[in-house]
Amino acid sequence: MHPPMAKDPIAEVQKNWQRHGWVSAAAPAATVTAIMRTQQILLGRAQEILKPFDLTFARYEVISLLSFSREKRMPMNKASQLLQVHPTSITNAVDRLEAAGLVERQPHDSDRRAILLVLTQEGKRIAEQATEVLNTELFEQTGFTTEEIEDLNRILANFRERAGDFTR
Amino acid sequence: MHPPMAKDPIAEVQKNWQRHGWVSAAAPAATVTAIMRTQQILLGRAQEILKPFDLTFARYEVISLLSFSREKRMPMNKASQLLQVHPTSITNAVDRLEAAGLVERQPHDSDRRAILLVLTQEGKRIAEQATEVLNTELFEQTGFTTEEIEDLNRILANFRERAGDFTR
DNA sequence: TACCAACTATAGGACTTCCAAGTATATTCG
DNA sequence: CGAATATACTTGGAAGTCCTATAGTTGGTA
Known part of the structure; x- marks a missing residue:
């Protein structure tokens, strides 16, 4: 820029x-x-x-999360908690992922308030491909040294814990 | 949340x-x-x-930058470069700051394409007050230790340099 | 049991960021 | 000198974030 x-x-x-x-x-x-x-x-x-892949990072995070989950499905509120974003951000991302055919909304078996996000076959494929490319082109070439990554992970985990993200 | x-x-x-x-x-x-x-x-x-203060961080950055400048004024493109955001983001922020009476757009003396941002008296007051509060309530209580701050500043400066933000 | 507080998701709104395209002005160079 | 290129800013649009408010459900408790 x-x-x-x-x-x-x-x-x-x-x-x-x-x-x-x-x-x-x-x-x-x-x-x-x-x-x-x-x-x-x-x-x-x-x-x-x-x-x-016609994906943004926000949407990638959603399908990546689903693709790592055992059942390839998850209630929206759980996705919101795990990704630590506002529930409306998930609604927004899912609207677009659903339109692109990567994710489906399904009713929850036992809680009629909740909605299950289900990864489609196409969504699974795209998530795996995108992860592959992100690994080789972003994560394996961040420009941080191994030592810097260790330092950052330690320092930022402490910060997030103190900020109330999680307890240990 | x-x-x-x-x-x-x-x-x-x-x-x-x-x-x-x-x-x-x-x-x-x-x-x-x-x-x-x-x-x-x-x-x-x-x-x-x-x-x-009726400010967002994006808008605070603009008036803070101006308030630190010698003349309390600066062309928009320079503000865009120093804050490292897209020019349209400056336009957007300045529209709102101008509406709030904190900043004025003035013609540039020698370059009629350029626009000078000028901090109003009110803008100067607000910038100083907001900086004061941010200092005591955010920067002096980030939750990072002194050592962590040194590490982060060193590591992130190296990263930004490698990413092409600046040369040394 | 009937009620009320808590929870789940969504709609609408404010704001930011970026991109692409357009207008006006400057600068460079054949 | 005049044409081509580059620069400065704005407009309109897509997308993300959060907030507030709302509708429907759930579950504890009076």
């Missing part, structure tokens, strides 16, 4: 913060900005890779 | 990946997911804090 800049803009922001005397906030402010930017870059790469 | 879960859902995904034999992709896949989730949590906190 933009060519590389001469200086790291986030480092510049950190200097600004320090120059204004907000010493203790400067470094974490840079961290927050860097996390947001990193997410943007990774998401962009994923979307690019998924484009040939 | 959701109560804490019994297990870390991202760690579960990592196990799934390994169970399917994608050993080398498992850990980085967890990293990517963790970064996205962390961004979501931090963004949510920021939006919550900014709500009383």
Whole structure:
């Protein structure tokens, strides 16, 4: 979108913060900005890779989740919890996945409020293919070293736990 | 949005990946997911804090950038580059900031294609207040340790450099 | 048993992001 | 100099996120 800049803009922001005397906030402010930017870059790469499958990352996450589940099916509220997004985001994604024939909505046996998401054959195929390509073109080439990945996974898991994502 | 879960859902995904034999992709896949989730949590906190100012984080970034600039003004394309977002995102944010009276569009002296963003007095006040609150309520309480912040800043700066954000 | 609180999914709305296309202005170069 | 190319911004559209409110179900309890 933009060519590389001469200086790291986030480092510049950190200097600004320090120059204004907000010493203790400067470094974490840079961290927050860097996390947001990193997410943007990774998401962009994923979307690019998924484009040939007519998938977005949000929709990929849904069919990937289903394809990993034992029964290839799952209630919507469980998908919402596992993917940690708002229930309406699942509704939105499923509307499109259903239109594309990758997923079906089926009634739940015992709870008439709930809806079961079921992966179609086509959905299973696409999920497996997309996972394959994401593995080789994104996850195996993130640009992080093995050590960095370990550090990130440890640090971010602690953060998410403290933020109330899960208990241990 | 959701109560804490019994297990870390991202760690579960990592196990799934390994169970399917994608050993080398498992850990980085967890990293990517963790970064996205962390961004979501931090963004949510920021939006919550900014709500009383009638600001979103995207709009805060624009007025914060202006308020740190020497002249309290800047061409739109420069703001787009520094914030590393698509030009249309700046247009969108500025439309709303202008409607709220925090920013004005002014013609550029020498380039009639360009538009100067100028912070109003009110915009300057709001930017300073919002920064103050974000500092105390978000950046000084991220939940990261000092060491984790150093690690993250180093690791993510390397990543962003390799991704072409800037050169050194 | 009858009621009420909690839960499941959806509709509608606000906001953000990106992309593609279009307009106007600058710049470069034959 | 004038044509071609590049740059700056806007418009319209697709998609995602979250929120609030609502309809239907469920399940505990008075």
